[in-house]
Amino acid sequence: MLTLGIICAALAASLGEPAFVPLQGDGLSCTDIIIRDPFVLAVKEEGHYYLYGTCPTFGQKPFLCYTSKDLKTWSGPTRVLELPKDFWGTRDFWAPEVHVWKGKYYLFATYATDKGKTRRTHLCAADSPRGSFRPIGDGPQTPAGWMCLDGTFFVDDAGAPWMVFCHEWVQVQDGEICAVRLSDDLSKAVGKPQLLFKASAASWVKEEKDKITDGPFLYRSKTGKLLIIWSSFGRDGKYKVGLARSISGKLDGPWEQQEKPVFEADGGHAMLFKTFDGQLMMSLHTPNHHPSHPRFIVMGDEGDTLVAEQ
Numbered sequence: 001m002l003t004l005g006i007i008c009a010a011l012a013a014s015l016g017e018p019a020f021v022p023l024q025g026d027g028l029s030c031t032d033i034i035i036r037d038p039f040v041l042a043v044k045e046e047g048h049y050y051l052y053g054t055c056p057t058f059g060q061k062p063f064l065c066y067t068s069k070d071l072k073t074w075s076g077p078t079r080v081l082e083l084p085k086d087f088w089g090t091r092d093f094w095a096p097e098v099h100v101w102k103g104k105y106y107l108f109a110t111y112a113t114d115k116g117k118t119r120r121t122h123l124c125a126a127d128s129p130r131g132s133f134r135p136i137g138d139g140p141q142t143p144a145g146w147m148c149l150d151g152t153f154f155v156d157d158a159g160a161p162w163m164v165f166c167h168e169w170v171q172v173q174d175g176e177i178c179a180v181r182l183s184d185d186l187s188k189a190v191g192k193p194q195l196l197f198k199a200s201a202a203s204w205v206k207e208e209k210d211k212i213t214d215g216p217f218l219y220r221s222k223t224g225k226l227l228i229i230w231s232s233f234g235r236d237g238k239y240k241v242g243l244a245r246s247i248s249g250k251l252d253g254p255w256e257q258q259e260k261p262v263f264e265a266d267g268g269h270a271m272l273f274k275t276f277d278g279q280l281m282m283s284l285h286t287p288n289h290h291p292s293h294p295r296f297i298v299m300g301d302e303g304d305t306l307v308a309e310q
Contacts, residue, residue, distance in 0.1 A: 020055055022064060028074040030294050035064055036285045037095040037150075037215065037269045038294035040071075041129055044276055050129045051283075052080070052096040052107075056290055063096040063109065065130070071275070071296055080131030081107065081124065087135060089122065090114050095215065095269065098129055099153040101161060106186055107133040108163070110149040111140075121151030121165055123186055137187035143180070146193075147171040150269075154179070154218045156251055161186060164196070164228070164251075166213045175199040175213035177230060179251055194252060199232050202242050202257040206233045215269035223303035224249060229282070231268030238266040239288035245304060262306050267295060272306075282308070 023032050035053035042049050051066040051074065066076035081096075083089075089111025096109040105126050112119040120140035124133035142148035147168040154162040161182040169175035180193040199211035214231040221227055226246040234240045241263035244255045263270065267286025274280055280299045285292040300307040 022055075022077055024077060026073075026075045028066065028076070029072070030074075030296075033064075033066060033074060033294055034291040035294055036292050038283045038285055039095075039097045039271050040273045040281070040283045040296075041098045041100075042273050042276060043129055047276070048129075050098065051076075051294060052098055053285075053294065054094050054096070056292055063093060071281075078130065080126075080129075080133055081109075082132035082134055083124075084135070087111075088113065088118075088139065089120075092116060092119055095150045097152055097271070101153070101155075101186060105129050105133070106136075106153070107131075108151040108153060110151070118147070119168065120146070120148050121163065123151075125186075136185070141180070141182060141186075141189050143189070143193050150215050152217055152271075154251060162251060163189070164216050164218060166216065167193075167195075169199070169210045169212050173209055174211050175232070177213050177216050177228070196228070196251070196253055197244060197255045197257070201255070202232070202244070203259055204234050204240065204242060204261055206235050206237065215271070217271040218251075219272050219306070221303050221306075222301045225304050226250065227306065228255070229262065229270050229272065229306070231270065234261065234264065238264065239268040240264050240266075241268045241270045241282075241284060243306060258305060262299075262308060263297070267292075272299065280306075282306075 034056050037054045039052045049068045062079045064077040065080045066074040068074045092112035094110040107124040120142045122140040125136050126133040151163045151165040164179045167176035177196045178193045180189045181191045199213045212232045216230045219227045228244045240261040242261045243258040246253050267284045270284035282297045282299045286295050298309040
């Protein structure tokens with residue numbers, strides 16, 4: 001039987017990319033796992049944490065998924081995605097996130113065409129966090145003609161679903177974080193995308209023509225403040241996690257940027273989750289060069305900001 005590592009290696013070879021073969025089995029530590037864009041889904045009913053992420057070399061497919069009961073020892077990886085042969089995306093399998101909506105599990109992830117000229121977010125659905133996830137809708141949910149990545153999920157105060165995503169610097173130079181309303185079944189975008197803010201709005205972002213926005217994730221604080229964490233490169237060249245807060249408390253902002261990032265030690269593409277005992281955690285990859293590993297950081301919710309406690 002082919003292992004996931006062999007599959008990854010074969011697919012990488014077919015794309016002319018360096019092969020990556022992940023360690024596989026039980027009792028893996030975070031230092032055993034080489035992954036980017038780590039996303040954790042805590043399924044309390046099962047007593048399992050699911051860790052999804054990007055293969056570390058050039059977005060090899062399939063996505064990696066590990067499971068754990070304590071965030072310390074992990075099993076896997078397993079394959080969770082099943083795409084039809086005529087699926088439009090053939091490379092740059094990046095940034096998988098799994099969100100629960102109306103009793104189903106939805107995989108938000110980035111894909112690109114053969115030549116990388118089109119990069120967009122497309123949603124897939126499954127009845128289990130283990131998959132198999134299959135595409136929904138007639139095409140990607142990000143705007144046609146836009147270079148996009150890193151879609152994430154948000155539900156507004158009226159209960160309406162949204163996708164928040166990055167409009168890439170490769171197309172707009174000053175990377176953007178945008179939002180678009182989704183249909184109730186999440187299969188398509190409805191309405192026009194809205195600009196939330198640009199990378200240049202943050203004073204800590206590196207001063208150069210091309211400014212990156214990566215990995216947005218939204219969080220409602222204990223005092224009701226709406227926060228976004230997101231990643232870019234700082235003035236020292238290191239990958240960092242910044243924070244913005246909505247002055248209105250609503251998705252359309254306006255958004256103000258916190259002067260100091262919440263994480264500055266060469267890591268990013270972060271997200272937030274709560275452990276089974278209610279502790280707020282931030283998941284990110286560090287360092288931002290190969291090999292990257294998942295790291296889980298205890299976070300303090302101070303109402304209008306977040307503070308790393310370890």
